[in-house]
Amino acid sequence: MLKGKDIVSISDLSEREMQRIFSVARDMIPIAEGKEKSELLRGSILATLFFEPSTRTRLSFESAMHRLGGSVIGFSNPASTSLSKGETLADTIRTVNSYSDVIVVRHPLEGAARLAAEFAENPVINAGDGAGQHPTQTLLDIFTMLQEFGHVDGLKISLIGDLRYGRTVHSLAVALSYLGADVHLISPRTLKMPKHVIREMHHEPEIHERIDDVLRDSDVFYVTRIQKERFPDPAEYAKVANSYTITRKMTEEMKKEAIIMHPLPRVTEIEPEVDYTPRARYFKQAFYGVPVRMAILALVLGAIE
Amino acid sequence: MNEQTLKVQKIKNGIVIDHIPCGMALKVLKILGIEGDRGSTVTMAMHVNGKNGPKDIVKIEDRNLDEREIDKIALIAPSATVNIVENYEVVKKHRVHVPMQIKGIVKCMNPKCITNQREPVESEFTVLSEEPLILKCRYCGREMKQKDVIESII
Ligand SMILES: [Zn+2]
Numbered sequence: 001m002l003k004g005k006d007i008v009s010i011s012d013l014s015e016r017e018m019q020r021i022f023s024v025a026r027d028m029i030p031i032a033e034g035k036e037k038s039e040l041l042r043g044s045i046l047a048t049l050f051f052e053p054s055t056r057t058r059l060s061f062e063s064a065m066h067r068l069g070g071s072v073i074g075f076s077n078p079a080s081t082s083l084s085k086g087e088t089l090a091d092t093i094r095t096v097n098s099y100s101d102v103i104v105v106r107h108p109l110e111g112a113a114r115l116a117a118e119f120a121e122n123p124v125i126n127a128g129d130g131a132g133q134h135p136t137q138t139l140l141d142i143f144t145m146l147q148e149f150g151h152v153d154g155l156k157i158s159l160i161g162d163l164r165y166g167r168t169v170h171s172l173a174v175a176l177s178y179l180g181a182d183v184h185l186i187s188p189r190t191l192k193m194p195k196h197v198i199r200e201m202h203h204e205p206e207i208h209e210r211i212d213d214v215l216r217d218s219d220v221f222y223v224t225r226i227q228k229e230r231f232p233d234p235a236e237y238a239k240v241a242n243s244y245t246i247t248r249k250m251t252e253e254m255k256k257e258a259i260i261m262h263p264l265p266r267v268t269e270i271e272p273e274v275d276y277t278p279r280a281r282y283f284k285q286a287f288y289g290v291p292v293r294m295a296i297l298a299l300v301l302g303a304i305e
Numbered sequence: 306m307n308e309q310t311l312k313v314q315k316i317k318n319g320i321v322i323d324h325i326p327c328g329m330a331l332k333v334l335k336i337l338g339i340e341g342d343r344g345s346t347v348t349m350a351m352h353v354n355g356k357n358g359p360k361d362i363v364k365i366e367d368r369n370l371d372e373r374e375i376d377k378i379a380l381i382a383p384s385a386t387v388n389i390v391e392n393y394e395v396v397k398k399h400r401v402h403v404p405m406q407i408k409g410i411v412k413c414m415n416p417k418c419i420t421n422q423r424e425p426v427e428s429e430f431t432v433l434s435e436e437p438l439i440l441k442c443r444y445c446g447r448e449m450k451q452k453d454v455i456e457s458i459i
Contacts, residue, residue, distance in 0.1 A: 009446075088424050111419040111444025115426055130417060131445050196448055 003302035006117035008126045010135040010171045015178070022143055024295035024304055025288075031067050032291040040303050041070035047100035048074030049092070049116075050127070051107040056264060056286065057127050057137075061104050064293035068303075073100060093119040102301055105129070123300040132167025137263060140292040141172055142179070144285040145220060148259055153180030158214040160186045161224035161244050161269060163193040168263060169224050170197045177201040184214050188240045191230065211244065215253050221246065221260045221279075223269045241268055248273040261285050314348065319366040321388040321395075322378065327352055329382050330361035336377045336458050339365065377410055379403045381455050383435060403435045411440065411449070412457045418445040428459075 001020055006012065013021075030036040046065040050058050053076055062072045089112060096103060097120040105116045106127040113126035113133070128134040145152050157176055159169055163185055174197065176183050183205040185193050198205065208214060211221075223246055231237035246260060248271055262270060262282040274280055298304045325333055330349050334340065339347055346366040352359045370378075370387060378385055379401035389397040409427035413420050420428040420442070430440035430449070438451040449457065 089419070089422075090425050107419075108417075109419045109422060110415060110417050110446070111442065114444045115419045115424060118426070129419075133446070 001305065002296075002299040003305075004123055005300050006120075006124045007135050007296060007300070008113045008117050008124065009133045010138045010175050013135070018139065018142070021139060021292065021295050021299065022146055024299060025143055025291040026147075028067075028291035028294040028298075032064070032287070032294060034067075038067065039069035040298055041065065041068040041301060044070040044102070044301055044303075045100040046070055046072045046074075046297065047096045047103045048072060048076070048127075049096060049103060049105045049107075050074065050076040051078045051089075051105070051112070053077070054106050054128060057106065057134075057289075058104075060286075060289040061125075061127065061136075061293050061297075064290050064297055067290065068294055068298060070297070074104075089115060090119045093124075096120075097122055102297060125296060125300070128168070132170050134168040135171065136289070136293055136296060137168050138171045138175055139296070140285065140289045141222070141261065141263070142175060143292050144261060144281065144288050145259075147288065148281065149219065149257075152176065154182065155219040156182045156184065156214070156217060157220040157222060158184040158186055158211075158218040159193075159222045159224070160211060160246075162191045162226045162230065163187040163224070164191040165227065165230060166191075166224040169222070170194075172222070173197060173205065174200050174202075177203055177205065182206075184208060184218065186211055186214060186244075188226075188244065191226065191240075211246070211250070215250060217255065219255065219258055221254070221258065223260060223262045223266075225262075225265075225267055225269055244269060246270045246274055248277065251277045251279045254279055314364075315393050316346075316348070316364050316366050316390055317393055319345065319364065319368050319390055320370055321390060322363045322365075322382075323360070323386045323388060324355065324357075324384050325361040325363065325382045326384060327359045327361055330363050332381050332455055333361075333363055333378060333385075336381065337365070337370075337374060373410060375399075375401055376404050376407070377458055380407070380411070380438065380458065381451070383438070403432055403438065405432060406430075407432065407440060410459055411454055412459050413442045413445060413447060414449055414453050414457055415442065415445050415447040418442060418447065420444050 031038045048058055065072050093116045102123050103120055104125045104127050105113050107129045110131035113129040117124040185205050186208045226241050228237050259281040260279045330351050345368045348364040350362045385401050387399055388395045407430040413428050429443040433439040433441050440449045
């Protein structure tokens with residue numbers, strides 16, 4: 001179903017294709033945990049082209065490929081390679097395409113992954129291209145919710161923090177609304193979700209300014225990082241960061257089955273004490289990135305139908 | 306000679322672009338690259354009272370339009386009609402229409418868009434809405450309104 005397919009934006013995938021990825025990802029869990037061995041992608045080469053650093057995403061893809069018996073080539077510091085010295089992205093992609101079977105690309109410029117997909121014959125997977133599209137992150141976020149609750153429709157999901165610049169949260173909000181979730185948006189007034197994203201959603205989300213408004217009845221708290229650079233005034237940043245922090249005390253008021261997610265790395269948005277509560281799910285979420293990426297690699301390479 | 310014919314005086318050969326939204330005639334000339342002191346004779350009438358309210362009219366002698374130019378006109382003057390005149394007669398008349406896919410004629414306004422780099426690609430937009438005009442970059446996803454589009458026609 002997905003053989004040869006580029007995954008540039010979450011909207012490139014139908015709901016059926018997403019469900020296929022999730023069902024394969026579920027089967028991949030024991031292999032991702034190292035409990036079972038696999039040679040499914042033996043002889044296949046993944047190229048990871050990271051034109052800007054994102055250690056977590058790169059390691060997660062590389063782990064996924066190695067767990068399935070495949071090999072990895074690539075770079076994570078373009079400054080040290082000759083590839084980047086004045087060469088166009090199109091030329092780099094054409095070259096690397098001939099060295100590998102699938103390409104994962106991360107690039108600071110918006111739309112770079114779409115361009116890469118046009119110049120590569122092999123499948124291209126977008127690992128973030130500045131435009132906020134980071135489809136494998138969106139998939140692993142949804143997969144985490146499915147693993148926890150068995151479904152996404154009807155869940156009350158609160159997206160918290162920087163909803164304006166924290167752009168992977170944009171495609172997540174749109175995807176969740178199409179899957180029937182009850183999406184709530186909680187952010188400081190200056191970091192609200194842009195109107196064009198809300199327009200794309202299947203139905204109007206509810207908008208709040210305080211976590212307290214959703215604290216007692218959310219199923220999922222999806223927390224994002226509020227970056228200091230967004231605030232010219234450090235005092236203002238401190239104030240905002242403080243009022244959008246999940247504390248241990250807050251977790252006591254949450255529903256018993258509620259979970260807290262975060263795409264990581266976190267700074268101050270979640271108190272370290274929260275890690276030891278039964279609500280914390282962000283490390284599990286990061287782990288799920290591996291089986292989800294294993295599923296994507298196996299499917300686009302045609303090793304699994 | 307009535308007032309109307311005076312304003313829309315006949316030309317021998319060339320094109321007449323009629324039903325341009327009021328005030329847009331100068332923009333039409335600009336995207337057709339007619340701004341210098343030489344070339345075709347151009348007559349322009351602005352704020353002419355037409356059947357459907359005021360409009361602008363542009364006439365350019367001894368000039369033809371290619372498809373790309375007609376598409377550009379559609380983006381800034383979607384109500385316009387283009388009349389081709391040969392030997393004082395209108396031999397062809399067509400309404401412009403906004404194409405579904407807009408390739409290479411508008412520059413993406415997002416400076417961080419990959420199409421604004423030294424890459425071997427043309428810009429490309431999908432039309433989200435014709436009226437009001439909203440284009441979406443196929444690469445970076447940035448949406449552009451008519452006001453932005455007018456500033457960005459290549
Ligand atoms: Zn663009």
